[in-house]
Amino acid sequence: MFWRGVACRIGMTLFGLQLCIAYANAADAACAYRGALDERYCDENRDLVADTPKDASQWRDPQTLVWAYSPIEDPAVYARLFKPFTQHLEACLGRQIVYYPIQSSADEVEAMRSGRLHFAGFSTGPTIEAVNRAGAAPFAAKGTGDQMRGYRLVAVVHADSPYEKLSDLKGRRVAHASQFSNSGNVAPRALFPKEGLTPGQDYAPIMSGGHDKSILGVVAGDYDMAAIASDVLERMIERGLVKRDAVRLIYQSDLFPTSSFVYAHNLAPSLVAEMKRCFFNFTFTPEMRAEFQGDDHFIPIDYAAAWSVVREVSEKAGAPPP
Structure with a gap:
């Protein structure tokens, strides 16, 4: 009886392992290429950014959107500074926008990875981590004219x-x-x-x-x-x-390049299009222009090109130790 129970438990363990392997193989089969991205994301168009899920049932289209800006300095400073922008997004999108004062770049990456952030501003280095580990899709940066800061x-x-x-x-x-x-x-x-x-x-x-x-x-x-x-x-x-x-x-x-603005890869494409429109039609307040050294609006960016020098430095330095 004892050995029968042991055999049963071993059988169940092996069955569970087979299920895990089957799941992993299915995930690999469903994704032709992911490059440097975490295994939960796919990059079949090879633009270095996580693709929007093919299954529309996985798209997110919430009425309340939570965002954060990189805690380069005191988070409270940016909460006040971005308040007019947050209000602009609420009016433009017709949704509730919540600004979350994040405490560290690592926390910000984890918040996006876990789905607690829908869009965010990441500083230069953490942008790479957010793209690779959290499915962040960079689309904008601060600038003047067509020049990125x-x-x-x-x-x-x-x-x-x-x-x-x-x-x-x-x-x-x-x-x-x-x-x-x-x-x-x-x-x-x-x-x-x-x-x-x-x-x-x-x-x-x-x-x-x-x-x-x-x-x-x-x-x-x-x-x-x-x-x-x-x-x-x-x-x-x-x-x-x-x-x-x-x-x-x-x-x-x-x-x-300076900070990027990103959206979660699994937001509904219609929401992403509206968000981009609202970002790009916003003119910075005098306080924002003063804080950001004359930058007065958001400009569109291509992550693969704009962050190439940052990725090169990151690769040369190797993975930063904790």
């Missing part, structure tokens, strides 16, 4: 410090922003070594939790240097949070 990775030190070049920071306290941040972690790992400073070897990166925290830490003397996004520094100077003469730049990179 760009920024640089910069290395800042205290104005009174003795440091003149990156190699001077070996063995010192250097702040990175967060794991998936492009300028705040991934790009320094790819670009600093050729300047004589290798993160993880010449110094142990200290994750500050945000570009603004890194900058303030340098000013306060908590860090000897910080790897940050140039546009964040400019905004903090313009808001009076940091004096321009309090810090010095000892390195700056070529231009990177």
